[in-house]
Amino acid sequence: AQKVTQAQTEISVVEKEDVTLDCVYETRDTTYYLFWYKQPPSGELVFLIRRNSFDEQNEISGRYSWNFQKSTSSFNFTITASQVVDSAVYFCALSEARGAQKLVFGQGTRLTINP
Amino acid sequence: DSGVTQTPKHLITATGQRVTLRCSPRSGDLSVYWYQQSLDQGLQFLIQYYNGEERAKGNILERFSAQQFPDLHSELNLSSLELGDSALYFCASSFGTGKSEQYFGPGTRLTVT
Numbered sequence: 001a002q003k004v005t006q007a008q009t010e011i012s013v014v015e016k017e018d019v020t021l022d023c024v025y026e027t028r029d030t031t032y033y034l035f036w037y038k039q040p041p042s043g044e045l046v047f048l049i050r051r052n053s054f055d056e057q058n059e060i061s062g063r064y065s066w067n068f069q070k071s072t073s074s075f076n077f078t079i080t081a082s083q084v085v086d087s088a089v090y091f092c093a094l095s096e097a098r099g100a101q102k103l104v105f106g107q108g109t110r111l112t113i114n115p
Numbered sequence: 116d117s118g119v120t121q122t123p124k125h126l127i128t129a130t131g132q133r134v135t136l137r138c139s140p141r142s143g144d145l146s147v148y149w150y151q152q153s154l155d156q157g158l159q160f161l162i163q164y165y166n167g168e169e170r171a172k173g174n175i176l177e178r179f180s181a182q183q184f185p186d187l188h189s190e191l192n193l194s195s196l197e198l199g200d201s202a203l204y205f206c207a208s209s210f211g212t213g214k215s216e217q218y219f220g221p222g223t224r225l226t227v228t
Contacts, residue, residue, distance in 0.1 A: 037219070043222055045219035046116075046117075047216055047217070047219070063222075091158065094142075101163075102148065102158070102160040102163060102173060102216075103160060103207075105157060105158040106157075
């Protein structure tokens with residue numbers, strides 16, 4: 001069975017600090033996808049990134065970066081120079097590469113950026 | 116704006132009632148997924164449709180059903196509602212069932228009193 005664990009329930013930092021959100025996953029599939037979604041206070045789920053299990057290259061998008069390490073089954077998310085607008089609940093998710101591709105979500109990390 | 120629309124945004128109803136949640140996928144997307152977000156269960160997959168056919172089922176109660184119509188919009192029907200069904204219900208869509216990411220609608224917040 002697939003499982004995603006986000007051990008950090010809540011994180012609070014001061015604006016401009018860097019912050020890393022941890023994600024550890026379990027799957028028996030050799031091919032799978034990993035995702036991060038953002039849920040701001042308004043409630044919608046915003047897609048941030050999708051990563052194929054074959055691609056272990058780190059990715060950077062502006063202030064966001066993702067570190068995928070297959071050896072430790074982790075897919076961590078770092079926000080550099082955090083801003084108040086980054087305050088949200090962040091979800092890590094996993095799906096199989098074949099079949100229905102339903103998303104299995106972690107419990108989420110509530111990130112609060114204080115001014 | 117993801118391009119996925121859901122109506123209504125909020126719904127308040129009583130126990131034992133039946134409600135229908137509606138979802139219109141992004142233009143060109145063939146797959147529709149339904150998820151439930153509750154405080155105790157988190158975000159859970161309910162059911163998926165692809166081009167009108169049911170493709171996968173998750174932890175969906177027998178009191179819940181869904182369908183996808185020829186114009187690709189989908190409806191989630193919840194019946195014999197219980198207090199525990201109060202949750203945020205999300206619809207997501209993707210182009211296929213293969214390598215496409217899922218884009219989520221704004222959700223329908225259901226409150227059962």
